[in-house]
Amino acid sequence: MKDVVKTFLGRPAGIAGLLLLAISCLMAVSAPILYPASPWEMSGIPFSAPGENGMLLGTDTLGRDIASGVMHGARVSLLIGIVSTLAALFVGVLLGCVAGYAGGTVDTVTVRFTEIFQTIPSFVLAILFVAILSPSLGTIIVAIALVSWPPLARLARAQVMSVTQREFVQAARCQGQSPLSVMFRHVLPNAISPIIVTGSLTVASAILIEAALSFMGLGDPNHMSWGYMIGAGRTVIRQAWWMSFFPGIAILVTVVAINLVGEALNDALNPRISRS
Numbered sequence: 001m002k003d004v005v006k007t008f009l010g011r012p013a014g015i016a017g018l019l020l021l022a023i024s025c026l027m028a029v030s031a032p033i034l035y036p037a038s039p040w041e042m043s044g045i046p047f048s049a050p051g052e053n054g055m056l057l058g059t060d061t062l063g064r065d066i067a068s069g070v071m072h073g074a075r076v077s078l079l080i081g082i083v084s085t086l087a088a089l090f091v092g093v094l095l096g097c098v099a100g101y102a103g104g105t106v107d108t109v110t111v112r113f114t115e116i117f118q119t120i121p122s123f124v125l126a127i128l129f130v131a132i133l134s135p136s137l138g139t140i141i142v143a144i145a146l147v148s149w150p151p152l153a154r155l156a157r158a159q160v161m162s163v164t165q166r167e168f169v170q171a172a173r174c175q176g177q178s179p180l181s182v183m184f185r186h187v188l189p190n191a192i193s194p195i196i197v198t199g200s201l202t203v204a205s206a207i208l209i210e211a212a213l214s215f216m217g218l219g220d221p222n223h224m225s226w227g228y229m230i231g232a233g234r235t236v237i238r239q240a241w242w243m244s245f246f247p248g249i250a251i252l253v254t255v256v257a258i259n260l261v262g263e264a265l266n267d268a269l270n271p272r273i274s275r276s
Contacts, residue, residue: 004269013260017261020253021257031074034071044059044065046063060229060232084140089149089195092148125147140219166190207254207258229247
């Protein structure tokens with residue numbers, strides 16, 4: 001563990017990503033404190049530019065504070081990204097581990113089931129799911145998890161199949177340990193590193209999917225999000241560029257930060273990379 005932390009801290013990009021991600025998390029946590037009023041409420045003169053009329057980042061067409069929207073949008077984006085990724089990890093790792101460890105018919109059926117979801121473009125499937133049901137945080141999280149678990153399942157299956165063939169796993173089986181004991185004590189701990197890295201990158205993908213859904217008007221109408229703000233400002237981008245610019249920068253910074261952290265984690269957890 002010390003080597004992993006040392007390697008991660010030795011990657012300047014990873015440290016930069018961690019700092020940027022910490023800023024996004026700080027925005028999400030401090031939003032109710034700095035902006036206790038609802039981001040949907042009118043708080044200034046419409047179309048106020050950044051710095052005018054006491055508005056740090058300006059206002060939109062209805063006089064809503066852009067800074068308040070960006071801060072509260074961080075809560076929605078991070079919540080959806082993290083929760084949907086955890087749900088996708090649970091389903092994907094569970095199915096992948098069962099398929100990779102059991103093999104045979106179980107493996108074949110699981111792979112075919114996974115391929116059914118991968119034949120449909122993920123974003124199209126997410127749009128269909130949210131459009132059929134009423135747009136809400138719950139349906140968006142389920143939709144994103146639904147399109148995110150297949151790659152995780154395939155990765156988990158490949159890792160488990162590789163680790164299962166190693167001698168220490170065979171020795172544990174010969175000792176009479178139960179399949180669950182072998183899986184959780186020997187196989188999964190040695191297969192989890194790439195899954196953690198991919199899971200961290202899945203958070204970034206989930207944030208982008210949520211932003212795209214909100215941009216298309218399929219976001220939760222009760223929660224302000226970065227995608228909604230960009231979509232609301234696209235028709236007046238020449239007159240009020242700040243309406244789309246600042247939430248777009250927030251998405252960019254958050255996604256880049258998560259990717260930088262993911263790459264640094266990959267370097268730290270990959271045993272083939274020499275650690276200085």
